Amino acid sequence: MDRLVKADVKEVEIAYERSQNGSATFRITNLMHTMSVAISLSITNPSVFSFSQPFSTIPPLSSSSYTVVLSDQPPLSASADAITVKSSMLPTGKAHQDELRRLFSRPGPHVFRDATIPVYLVGPQFAEYIISNHTKIPDVSCFFNRAICGCTGTQITGLLRSAVLSGDQNLVTNLIDHGGDVNCKDSDGRSLISLAVQAGHIVAVQVLIASGCVIDGSIDKVLHYAAAINRVDLMEVLCASFEDIDVNSVDSCGRTPIHVAASRGHVEVARFCVSAGGKTEVLDCDGSSSLHLAAEKGHLEITEYLLDCSYCYIKHVVNREGKTPFSIAVDNGHSHLYDLLHIGDALQRAARLNDVNGVKSCLAEGGKG
Structure with missing residues (x-):
């Protein structure tokens, strides 16, 4: 048998929100007809993500739900986080957490690696997080493309303002390509070009101009x-x-x-x-x-x-x-x-007082009328 269990997803998306810990739930099904299976879940960054139950058992041909929780600030890594699903046959059908931990701590033919599930953070707040930290993230465009999946047009335009202020050409272009409104205005009616100029980002200015952004001379x-x-x-x-x-x-x-x-x-x-x-x-x-x-x-x-x-x-x-x-x-x-x-001021004062000698003196020193 190639594997003992099957996950119902090929990837997991967690909507990131600063005010609360984001989470996502997926299911794993035991493919065995007659035997329970022990499950071990691990993730690339255990200090950032956690599971509702990292060790568990699933009865024959049954499914169980598992929740992965973002418990800390998102990592600034070059590759996506991933959940590793390991399984082992469990003839007894039952085991305590310590027993399951010991079972998976001993590698060998009894432990199967059934799935590797990428984990992606998504949503406008994570996109904002990426923009704020764009200089620290390798291959930032890859993360960003995933983050803005599912964002509304209004959210994309809001992100465009932040990207313009960051000065990152690729992020600005990306958001424009995804429908960001280059002619949106801020609360004072100013254009994105005004924001880019004030921030000193000439490349962002050039991208906005090339994309059809216009200015209002009475405001911008x-x-x-x-x-x-x-x-x-x-x-x-x-x-x-x-x-x-x-x-x-x-x-x-x-x-x-x-x-x-x-x-x-x-x-x-x-x-x-x-x-x-x-x-x-x-x-x-x-x-x-x-x-x-x-x-x-x-x-x-x-x-x-x-x-x-x-x-x-x-x-x-x-x-x-x-x-x-x-x-x-x-x-x-x-x-x-x-x-x-x-000199000029002295000349002006002398002329105003009708001081002929004063005027002559200023002119001699180089003052001009």
């Missing part, structure tokens, strides 16, 4: 997000992919990407924006120019750049508090900016 401030993290490469991809994207668009504070770059000292971003038609003299809702923001933070290099590429009056612009960039620099103790900013 993608150039602002890219400017904030100093990513000119992202800005290049976005400008090349969306013809109507506006490098002078403003956010809720009235700030352009150049304002964002100035506030953070990202001079290469500012250079890119200017080369794409960005205007450095735009004022935000507080009346502040990009130079005001650079001066406030004490960023020397971008202050120099903004002065080089701007109209001279940018030094003299006052915000709603009546302050020039020089005043802002003084307020914040950024003395290394004084030489760049003070």
Whole structure:
């Protein structure tokens, strides 16, 4: 005889849920007509999975149910877990657990290996677990494909958001191929591209664009997000992919990407924006120019750049508090900016006071009207 028992499944799927221990039940049938059979169940990761009864007996031509329980966090292994079903004829028909344990502890011709049953974890929560740990799992796509089996379209789309934030190209592509909606929006109405840009994942951005994801310029401030993290490469991809994207668009504070770059000292971003038609003299809702923001933070290099590429009056612009960039620099103790900013301010003050000698002195020092 090839085997003594037969399992009713070729594989076992356990729906993973973080809030409770997942489980799955299967049946084993004794194929013997006249003799009881002893059963031993073991699994690849006994510290993670457990059985309701690892040792048992099944009467002739009868079946018994067995439950495997996920009792710990899922393993991050390269291969699927598997249940091994071993059997042995039991002439007495009965045996205590200790006797069964001893029976299967002695290998020999009396012990049959009847089945090896793969165990797979499935469901959206396990898929989320894989996304969160994708860098630790070899052959992650194989596990992921099994995990999303049976997920609804809404669940697939929810997973797509997580995959985009992870930056894993294969996971993003996989979910799109399984029906994930690339044009879903978050609670603020922003696109997946916004999420990908904020996370700095250029490959995810490219996959989404290639898959037909679109942006709404009034909501998706993608150039602002890219400017904030100093990513000119992202800005290049976005400008090349969306013809109507506006490098002078403003956010809720009235700030352009150049304002964002100035506030953070990202001079290469500012250079890119200017080369794409960005205007450095735009004022935000507080009346502040990009130079005001650079001066406030004490960023020397971008202050120099903004002065080089701007109209001279940018030094003299006052915000709603009546302050020039020089005043802002003084307020914040950024003395290394004084030489760049003070001549123009002195010239402005001298002109306002009709101080002819003061005007001549400023012009002699290089101030421009």
